[in-house]
Amino acid sequence: MTSTDARLHATCPLCGPAPALLWEDAHLRVIRVDNTPFPGYIRVIWRRHVAEMTDLSGVERDHLMQVVYRVETLQRRILQPDKINLASLGNQVPHLHWHLIPRWRADPCFPDAIWAPGRDDPATQSAWQRWAQDLAARLPALYDAIATALQNT
Numbered sequence: 146m147t148s149t150d151a152r153l154h155a156t157c158p159l160c161g162p163a164p165a166l167l168w169e170d171a172h173l174r175v176i177r178v179d180n181t182p183f184p185g186y187i188r189v190i191w192r193r194h195v196a197e198m199t200d201l202s203g204v205e206r207d208h209l210m211q212v213v214y215r216v217e218t219l220q221r222r223i224l225q226p227d228k229i230n231l232a233s234l235g236n237q238v239p240h241l242h243w244h245l246i247p248r249w250r251a252d253p254c255f256p257d258a259i260w261a262p263g264r265d266d267p268a269t270q271s272a273w274q275r276w277a278q279d280l281a282a283r284l285p286a287l288y289d290a291i292a293t294a295l296q297n298t
């Protein structure tokens with residue numbers, strides 16, 4: 146590890162402990178994103194400190210995307226969202242990771258990205274909160290299914 150790598154690891158929020166860890170192997174970690182109003186939001190983080198998909202070898206890219214697709218499949222099966230948003234941004238943190246975000250037409254930002262300003266209409270927010278509570282009841286099944294499925298990767 147170079148001194149630049151060491152500095153990045155020391156300050157990068159994606160390199161630190163992952164209390165919401167669902168599964169990991171030698172190459173990547175799969176974590177819940179709990180501090181969000183979007184139920185079932187998962188992040189897949191490549192362990193090595195690289196910024197771009199093209200920094201990975203072909204075998205590494207295949208492994209990363211197979212994990213992303215397995216998680217997406219389970220999100221669709223268990224949560225039945227209207228859409229899955231896959232995003233690899235890394236603009237704020239130059240550490241390769243994928244966001245897997247189930248979306249519903251009723252969610253506060255749909256059809257915009259979740260990072261867009263939400264609608265503040267009280268009726269919309271109230272309806273979404275009731276729906277999100279129902280979804281929250283399905284999250285343990287999602288998390289168990291992810292851990293079980295990835296053990297066989």
Ligand SMILES: [Zn+2]
Nearest residue numbers: 157159160240
């Ligand atoms: Zn990092």
